[in-house]
Amino acid sequence: MSDTEILAPPTVSGGMIGESVARPDARTKCRGEAVYVGDLELPGMLHAKVLRSPVGHAHVERIDLTAAARTPGLVRLVTAADLPSANTRYGHILRDQPILADDVVRFVGEPVVIAVAGDEAAATEALDLVDVSYDPLPTVDLDTALSPDAPLVHPEPVEPSFLRSPLVDALVQGNVCYKYTHRRGEPDAALAAAAHVVEHDYTFPSAYQYAMEPHSAIAHRQGTSLSVWSSCQHPFLVRQELAQLFGLDLDDVRMQVLFVGGGYGSKSYTTIEPMACLAAWCVNAPVRLVNTVEESILTTRQHNMRARVLTAAGSDGRVLLRRAEILMDTGAYGTNGPTVAFMTGVSAPGPYDWQAVDVVARCVYTNRCPAGSYRGFGSSHTQWIGESQLDEIAQLAGLDRFELRRRNLLPRGGLIHSDMKPLDADLRPSLDRLENALAERPSPAPGRRIGTGIGFGVVPAGAEPIANAVARLRRDGRARVIVGTTEIGQGARTVFAQIAAHVLGVPLSAVTVPGADTSVTPYDRSTGASRSTTMVGLAVERACRDIVGQLAATAAHALGVSAEHVVYEQACFSAADGTMLPLHDVLATLGMAGDELVGRGRVGGGADPTDSPVFWEVCGSAAVVEVDERTGGVSVQHTLGLPDVGTAIHPQLVAVQDSGCTVQALGQTLLEQLVFGPDGALLTPSLVQYRVPLAGDIPVDMDCELVENGDGPGPFGAKGCGEGPFGAIPAALVTALQDVGVQVRDLPVTPERVWQSLHDEGGHGDS
Amino acid sequence: MPVDGPQVTDSPDRTDPVPVSTTVNGRPVTVCTSAATLLVDFLRDELGLRGTKRSCDVQMCGTCTVLVDGRPVSSCCHLAVDVDRRDVRTIEGLADPADTGNSIYQLFEDAFVHHAAVQCGFCTPGFLVTLTSLVRDGTLHAGSRSGQICAALRGNICRCTGYEPILHAVESVLATLPTPTASGEQGGTA
Structure with a gap:
């Protein structure tokens, strides 16, 4: 590589942060050139399909493979008997889930047999000939699981796993796998002092995240090591589980993640990788396992919930007590359920200044398919209930709903949970902004009603204050950022490239960010909890500053000053006396044939904060809805989102996170619901029955105004986004419906429920 | 154990090969494929055109949309044999910078x-x-x-x-x- 190939430094540096650059991956994705796991073709690759239980709870008496084994094209049938190690269970909090059912199936859809064949059709054909005898056991659901004589989903002891934490202390007792309790203040005294009390029962449905790329994995065994390509969000945590299941060292499991076709939590933690690996362990070839969407629904879904919630307030509208008794249905296996229940408990009070809080949330095993993470979990489950009760209190107290909130909104530094970092954001200006936005109410057409509502999403974000990054700057000015973050559509690679380009003083086009590969990229806990820009972005900034430091040392030597007196700006090193050295002159001192500088960036340790959460992701939202009195149809006229991102590194990507999250939350509130039969069979198994928002369902007007106070813990004062509206939007829609007299206690708010509520008006009220 | 195509030809119900002559992205293609092969699988697995994605399998999501004689169809609900003597265009064809009609x-x-x-x-x-x-x-x-x-x-x-x-x-x-x-x-x- 000759000096003439050195890239010109950018004419303007110091830009980039706050610039909405074009995503480097956008054109590739448009043209269908972006490679997802399901697009990979490895030499000799075989295909796997999974036989799933048709019953909700049963002893597996016998598996007869005789007829199936004769299927042309079949390579191997795999059952629980083929497990290579004594570690037969996985799960990051509770080790309760088998790769394949051994003696018991616990939900309709539980994997029982894997067929590996030359193509998927042959594998499917073989599975049709597998004969499994089931001896049915009684099933439980959320209504029956806690009764004293309820059959146990897991009568055998369940071991804790590697992510059980003091904060989320999961312990199986009966059918409860985790119990969250938070009491502070004096709940009974607060209730006794109340002038106004509202208490109701609520239900929250299970939704399906529907990442459009179904769960996909390819596994290849080479001796005693495994290479895995997976559409997963958290490759390092999946690696941990696979190593444990197969009795391997962490470095003997290599996880690679290409582009991921959406996640929203559905690809967090371990899903189908153990099955792909078990199949590959049994045959001497790469094995590809790609779910259908119907199988992906059975793989993970959102927790449905039942809750009894109480709000007590004084005659002045000051909030005294929030009490909540919450049951979360995690299905047959815990997966991330304990964390989801914890977050739900934490979110139940909302961002208000309670005199007392009394919240219990139980995570309950049932005979349904397992539930896990879904965007903004916890806040999505409870914020709509909390805001709805505040509006009821406002009405009882004869106060304006904004005035009531103004009297109670937590200030910066206010306490949300006794054991967690205080609120690190200012909500008051957002409340004022929402009030202004809703000041003028459009007048409805005859037979229509127009209501307005507001909500706040307050999500404990960041997961863990640890991240690593490596940056490499080559002699020719090209840079690579090596991180374990996965690109699930959120634009992480774009934002990291911006940070690197900004700090290094090179053009954005000179920076590439490849995918995660646990054998190459440094450890990253997970891609979720809105943590990537904040935590990994900070590590990227530090890695690039490390390189600039190394360059500065060389520049200082050339300029004849000490390194601490060298300033790096506009891709130029300068000394106090005005002498300057451009970046490419310093890079020219590196070795000729592609030499590079390597920078390390670490977050965690030293003076880095260890608080939990890393930050509170907050978002205020307003909604204007129109209700058709005749049909109960709801049309969302306007939404306004105020996501607080500290500093927007890429304002356009933040805005489209807000619009995407808003519409997904709209689906959650108005449309989406997985329906189960009495034995736990899914009655809404495909996109035909499970209705997600289409282009025609979105709000007529959608606005997003970023809140930027430069106060985030991430790079340049940034903090994460894209989950807050999942708390705020359902709350805004529900309070908007309540504003026109529609009583909402159960989601989704279907036209039937709206119509029913309107026709119950003037009747019995709380039925 | 053999792993690729030929060994499955003795299962007559799904693998009876049917000749298909079609044009895909302007290129004539004549092959024998199973009568049960879906167009999405034919394009992705047999022709290697993986820009067409597969998601819902029930003609709701549109990720597998391709053009057959210029009209958009869901290739997950279309048989490969049904594009016999038709013109198929996928994202690769539409995005081809060499094609001035794009x-x-x-x-x-x-x-x-x-x-x-x-x-x-x-x-x-x-x-x-x-x-x-x-x-x-x-x-x-x-x-x-x-x-x-x-x-x-x-x-x-x-x-x-x-x-x-x-x-x-x-x-x-x-x-x-x-x-x-x-x-x-x-x-x-x-």
């Missing part, structure tokens, strides 16, 4: 990039195939209103963007097209 596609690609209408990207090729054909056949034009655009896109699901950036991208492209004549689709103030 100016409409290019407008949409530019607009999707500019409006951040691409996130995870799994649905994006399907949207672009649909949109290109809807403009080519006159369904969408300079006078199309947002309700018409939404209706035209009801067969394409996106879970990331909330559609808003996609609609902005579409509107920006349609605004650059010539206004239809009075004899064509009505535009403007209908």
